[in-house]
Amino acid sequence: MTPADTLRFATRAATGYPLRTALMVLAMSIGVAAVVVLTALGDGARRYVVNEFSALGSNLVIVLPGRTATGGLGLGNIITSTPRDLTVRDAEALLRAPLVTRMAPLSVGNSEIAWGGRLREAMVVGTSGDYVDIRAFRMAEGSFLPREDLGRASAVAVLGTKLRAEIFGNEPAIGRIVRVGDRRLRVIGVLDKTGQGLGMNTDELVFVPVATAQAMFNTNNLFRIIVEARSREAIGPAKQQLEDIMRLRREGELDVTLITQDAVLGTFDRILGALTMAVAGIAAISLAVAGILVMNVMLVAVTQRTAEIGLLKALGATGRNIRLAFLTEAALLSLAGALAGFALGHLGAWALRLAFPVLPAWPPDWAVFAGIGTALATGILFGVMPARRAARLDPVQALSRR
Amino acid sequence: MAQIELSGIERVFKLGDSEVHALHELSVSIERGEYVAVMGPSGSGKSTLLNLLGLLDRPNAGTYHLEGRDVTTLSPDEQAEVRRTRIGFVFQSFHLVPRLTAAENIALPLMLAGIAPAERHARVAQALKDFGLETRASHRPDELSGGQRQRVAIARATIMRPAVILADEPTGNLDRSTGQDVTHLLEELNASGVTLIVVTHDPVMGGRARRRLLMEDGRLLQDVREPAPA
Numbered sequence: 001m002t003p004a005d006t007l008r009f010a011t012r013a014a015t016g017y018p019l020r021t022a023l024m025v026l027a028m029s030i031g032v033a034a035v036v037v038l039t040a041l042g043d044g045a046r047r048y049v050v051n052e053f054s055a056l057g058s059n060l061v062i063v064l065p066g067r068t069a070t071g072g073l074g075l076g077n078i079i080t081s082t083p084r085d086l087t088v089r090d091a092e093a094l095l096r097a098p099l100v101t102r103m104a105p106l107s108v109g110n111s112e113i114a115w116g117g118r119l120r121e122a123m124v125v126g127t128s129g130d131y132v133d134i135r136a137f138r139m140a141e142g143s144f145l146p147r148e149d150l151g152r153a154s155a156v157a158v159l160g161t162k163l164r165a166e167i168f169g170n171e172p173a174i175g176r177i178v179r180v181g182d183r184r185l186r187v188i189g190v191l192d193k194t195g196q197g198l199g200m201n202t203d204e205l206v207f208v209p210v211a212t213a214q215a216m217f218n219t220n221n222l223f224r225i226i227v228e229a230r231s232r233e234a235i236g237p238a239k240q241q242l243e244d245i246m247r248l249r250r251e252g253e254l255d256v257t258l259i260t261q262d263a264v265l266g267t268f269d270r271i272l273g274a275l276t277m278a279v280a281g282i283a284a285i286s287l288a289v290a291g292i293l294v295m296n297v298m299l300v301a302v303t304q305r306t307a308e309i310g311l312l313k314a315l316g317a318t319g320r321n322i323r324l325a326f327l328t329e330a331a332l333l334s335l336a337g338a339l340a341g342f343a344l345g346h347l348g349a350w351a352l353r354l355a356f357p358v359l360p361a362w363p364p365d366w367a368v369f370a371g372i373g374t375a376l377a378t379g380i381l382f383g384v385m386p387a388r389r390a391a392r393l394d395p396v397q398a399l400s401r402r
Numbered sequence: 403m404a405q406i407e408l409s410g411i412e413r414v415f416k417l418g419d420s421e422v423h424a425l426h427e428l429s430v431s432i433e434r435g436e437y438v439a440v441m442g443p444s445g446s447g448k449s450t451l452l453n454l455l456g457l458l459d460r461p462n463a464g465t466y467h468l469e470g471r472d473v474t475t476l477s478p479d480e481q482a483e484v485r486r487t488r489i490g491f492v493f494q495s496f497h498l499v500p501r502l503t504a505a506e507n508i509a510l511p512l513m514l515a516g517i518a519p520a521e522r523h524a525r526v527a528q529a530l531k532d533f534g535l536e537t538r539a540s541h542r543p544d545e546l547s548g549g550q551r552q553r554v555a556i557a558r559a560t561i562m563r564p565a566v567i568l569a570d571e572p573t574g575n576l577d578r579s580t581g582q583d584v585t586h587l588l589e590e591l592n593a594s595g596v597t598l599i600v601v602t603h604d605p606v607m608g609g610r611a612r613r614r615l616l617m618e619d620g621r622l623l624q625d626v627r628e629p630a631p632a
């Protein structure tokens with residue numbers, strides 16, 4: 001019996017019982033579709049978070065006041081007891097680290113911005129001229145904050161693009177004087193559209209010199225300091241140098257936390273990666289269940305077709321012929337199920353992307369291969385037993401069955 | 403040496419504690435081209451004998467030589483090959499594959515033998531013509547009459563040009579006249595040189611055979627030869 005004939009014979013057998021075949025394919029396809037959709041969801045979430053963090057810029061070390069025992073992103077990093085303020089002087093000192101290229105202090109507060117009778121709540125970010133480069137922002141109009149002594153409270157402001165549109169509409173903004181809180185500031189630049197980043201929408205922010213912000217909010221301390229290392233490899237050593245500087249300034253005690261982007265990203269990447277795997281594992285169980293279903297259906301098929309198997313033996317079929325025919329049938333059923341599930345899964349992922357446009361819900365390649373592979377493997381594996389049973393049937397007894 | 407030589411065949415079925423001697427001390431030889439009717443009461447071992455001759459079953463003792471070869475010692479795959487190339491089966495209940503058309507059923511042995519589709523087509527077309535089934539080629543078994551089904555089965559049994567045709571009550575499920583048609587068909591095949599061994603309860607059909615084996619309780623009771631009709 002040639003392989004082509006075996007395939008044709010198995011196809012005829014599969015299509016000869018359409019209801020049975022349809023149910024099998026459905027069960028198998030649901031399993032594969034579950035793998036595809038769930039991993040698309042998990043991996044989409046992972047990629048979403050990674051993208052968000054990547055938008056921060058590269059090679060960054062973030063210094064925040066307070067000390068937590070562990071690095072990475074724990075709850076402790078967010079709620080910290082603040083023993084000593086982080087000041088502009090600290091920030092300037094950090095620039096002395098040899099592996100550090102740029103630094104930007106951040107002082108943040110809520111205020112309001114007003115111009116020409118229009119008034120809006122806005123978050124004010126006090127920083128330095130280097131911030132625009134560290135974050136790799138582009139200017140739409142004018143220029144960013146001047147590079148000057150951090151102690152100077154120049155009366156200038158840079159607006160996010162959305163804020164600019166809301167305050168000025170179509171009118172020119174550069175050179176206009178706006179009121180921010182109790183200060184009058186001259187608009188010197190507007191940022192290009194930047195999109196989301198860590199929950200703060202940069203397009204809705206007002207940037208002012210750090211001294212201006214501190215005066216406005218009547219404070220000396222900084223929200224955090226962002227430091228840029230020379231290269232990706234320099235992040236580790238740079239972090240060490242920064243810690244040494246801070247210790248020196250605090251009489252040997254380190255009361256700040258340094259977060260590297262890598263650590264944060266790594267944590268999220270691991271958590272969400274593990275989540276995706278777990279979800280894929282659960283979905284794979286449904287595939288195993290489908291495999292058991294294949295076995296049962298094929299066992300029923302062997303019983304139903306006992307007389308046919310006896311006949312084939314009488315006509316000179318070898319055990320191998322019969323085993324292959326039934327195995328091929330099982331493989332065909334699971335292949336059809338896998339392909340249908342693949343299509344169904346992509347449909348589901350597409351629906352997800354439609355429902356949540358921010359989520360890049362694409363199933364990862366490994367999951368698609370693993371899903372289809374598992375479907376085929378289980379189908380064939382669970383097809384072996386029925387196929388062997390068919391091949392072993394005693395032809396005389398098989399023939400005596402009608 | 404005769405085409406078929408059985409000597410000292412024993413076939414014992416164990417049912418719990420009791421043993422059934424379906425065949426006992428059976429020795430018989432059949433020449434090429436003979437027309438043999440196997441007759442006897444129900445349970446006398448006729449089907450068991452036919453299954454042994456067709457290599458679907460093995461004896462517990464005794465030897466079976468087919469065309470000079472001891473076939474009881476062959477491996478299962480070698481036996482399958484002998485069945486495929488030397489033996490054609492015809493059954494009382496036709497045993498057609500229900501989802502396949504008449505033509506596809508006839509082509510089954512060719513497919514199992516791995517014969518190329520082009521030659522397969524030609525041989526099936528010829529067989530359909532020989533057995534008057536041209537117009538039924540693409541019909542499924544449930545769209546055929548009993549007589550047509552048995553003709554498909556006989557076409558299938560002969561498509562590999564076997565040396566022996568084994569028929570177990572081939573007319574048992576047919577009415578009188580279609581039964582006669584089928585009998586004639588088988589006799590024509592025999593006339594062309596194929597050995598024909600038929601199990602039958604029908605004395606008329608048995609009477610037409612030139613040799614009758616009468617069985618009882620697994621033994622050969624009588625071996626009646628008639629001189630070839632003048």
Ligand SMILES: Nc1ncnc2c1ncn2[C@@H]1O[C@H](COP(=O)(O)OP(=O)(O)OP(=O)(O)O)[C@@H](O)[C@H]1O
Nearest residue numbers: 415416417422424443444445446447448449450451
């Ligand atoms: N698989 C089996 N297991 C046990 N006993 C069997 C088996 N096959 C046949 N027998 C017994 O062997 C004996 C011969 O059976 P066989 O089928 O050859 O009879 P038969 O002559 O063909 O009868 P019938 O005319 O009714 O078809 C019977 O007593 C039967 O019960």
Ligand SMILES: [Mg+2]
Nearest residue numbers: 448449450570
């Ligand atoms: Mg019988």
